[in-house]
Amino acid sequence: MNFFTLFGRYFILMGRVFSRPEKTKIYVKQIIREIEVLGLNSVGIVIIISVFIGAVITLQTRYNLESSWIPLYLIGLTARDTLLLEFSSTMVGLILAGKVGSNIASEIGTMRITEQIDALEMMGINSASYLILPKIIAAMLFNPFLTLISMFVGLIGGWLAVVLTGALPSSDYIFGIQYLFVPFYVTYALVKTVVYAFIITSVPAFYGYNVQGGALEVGRSSTRGVVYSSILILLADLIITQLMLA
Amino acid sequence: MIKVENLVKIFNGVKVLEDISVDFEKGKTNLVIGRSGSGKTVFMKCIVGLLEADEGAVFYDNRDFVSMNFMERKQIRREIGMLFQGSALFDSLTVEENVMFPLNMFSNMTPGEKLERTNSCLRRVDLADINKLYPGELSGGMKKRVAIARAIVENPRYLFCDEPNSGLDPKTALVIDDLISEITHEFDITTVINTHDMNSVMEIGEKVVFIHDGRKGWEGTREEILDTADENLNDFVFASNFAKKIKALTT
């Protein structure tokens, strides 16, 4: 399928996703369920990764600045800004694209090949909206919390590294992570997160929804969904950065 | 009654269905038979609009389905119950939630009324005490029954069944066939059943339409089918050696 057809079909599907919902009460229920499946179930992995990356960033910065005249508190500042600007939004976004994206594409793809989507349509339900909209909304609502958690936990990871290795005085680190704090960086990260949330849910959903064939194709669509949402995340990163920070 | 006129469906330049016209009668089990790959599923999906026909018309009790807009079609679809080849139950929902699903989406019943209706449909298909099980925990025959219960929960006027007894043993297949036939007569539904099972034809085929290579090859009743002169149909009906030998003995 060529690029423009693909693009067109994606927008047609999104048009159906965002048309008037059937019964608001049922959507609210679905959104809550998706927050649990897509959001709460990702808290663990986000915490684990963020702790480690926070620690590694801090140590790497420390060893790169070995015996230089640069004040030690700048290590805390560097770790903080790396987490805020890029890691807690984009890296977490990429990790979620893998975890959440494959989950969504294979769930919807399986529903397609087992005719569950046809069954919804036959009941007079807008299957695109019923299946996809709650996922998009759930991720856009909840992923900002994942990003905030990642920032916070990442800073703790850095602090643990400092304390456990004695690489620098903990007081320098703590001073550094508060020094010259730019609140706008958090806004910037959250804006990115919301855009990524849309990509991570809608793109794999598109691939799952259009599966034709059997289990093999479901697997392929899930891979495609993850790959393309990852690429789009990086593209969005570039664009938003140029728009917000330049 | 469902009236199909000159239906044509083309996939990638190949005519999968060619000019099929047929009337499906109310209160009867209408069987569409044919070899695997002859176009039965495509035919059914064109009639209900899951696939767009390239030419032709479909009338649901004189209501022109093809020219309807999205909202009007949705209304008709709520009068249709459909049983899919693989049951198509929702994996993430229990048996009870599956059957209740259409009610939750559309009806204004109280929770008590919904449960009452759900249970009565499950009883109708002889299933009890499995409300809380998930589809993954059921046998193929049970899944079909749950799917039938879900298809009839909103009192449909039209019932479509795509190979309702594929993958079932002959005895269970018969039970499912009889169930569909009983429900059809009980509620005066226009029922269309795709099958390649001659047992079903002889058991419940009140009206039989034979599709061969995407065309209507023959149309009649199950009584007429055994002494048809149509060669293709004869081939289909007496496909097994067992049937051939019996035919040789009786003629």
Ligand SMILES: Nc1ncnc2c1ncn2[C@@H]1O[C@H](COP(=O)(O)OP(=O)(O)OP(=O)(O)O)[C@@H](O)[C@H]1O
């Ligand atoms: N989406 C599609 N794209 C292209 N060709 C298709 C598509 N769906 C079905 N066909 C073709 O249409 C023909 C009829 O298929 P159909 O599924 O209707 O057969 P069937 O009679 O239901 O067979 P079975 O008894 O095995 O279910 C087949 O040759 C099939 O390859």
Ligand SMILES: [Mg+2]
């Ligand atoms: Mg079929």
